[in-house]
Amino acid sequence: MQLPEICEVLLDALEKYDTAILPLGLYASDELIAGKTIKPRQMEWQEALIPAIRSFDGRILSSRLQDTYCYEAAVNIPELGRISLEILRYSKIKVRKYGSGYHVDKHEDRSERKNRVDLSGHISNLWKRKNAQLGNISLLLLIAFDKDADPLRRELNELEKELNWAAKNVIYQTRSWSDKAERGFGVRLSAWARST
Secondary structure (H helix, E strand, C coil): CCHHHHHHHHHHHHHHHHHHCCCCCHHHHHHHCCCCCCCCCCHHHHHHHHHHHHHCCCEEEEEEEEECCEEEEEEEECCCEEEEEEEEEEECCCEEEECCEEEECCCCCCCCHHHHCCHHHHHHHHHHCCCHHHCCEEEEEEEEEECCCCCCHHHHHHHHHHHCHHHHCCEEEEEEEECCCCCCCEEEEEEEEEEC
């Protein structure tokens, strides 16, 4: 299996998981864990990505929640070797209950989150990593939510021009859709991968 196929399988797994757990979807997947005040945001890792990795005989070597927005793992894929994987969650929205349904809070400003989740830095790490222990392949997955129907398209286009990741042999795949539970936001999945 080649690296672009791995990216496609992981993005497919996340999109299918979004549909499978409606009306929560990826946005609220942590709500699947009942009874905890602080819920870990790693359900997509446990329920979608681990099974996808195992589907091509991959092994999970390590995994850890770095912070609220970032999950890190090391996996081994027989045909490719060790992969350093980062999963970022990025939301520019807040969904609240209004009446009998859930919708985006139009008055909530989450623009400061852009500064907390340095997407540019995470992408740049794909070609800046110097520690061979991390793996011979670096893979970054982004799960993003925004009010726009095509979330982060403009920001990602600007980053692509600024960082010129294609010139650095970075594979890039992305897809987006409107929230399937019709809460008034868009979902963006992106994958960047590079062999070191």
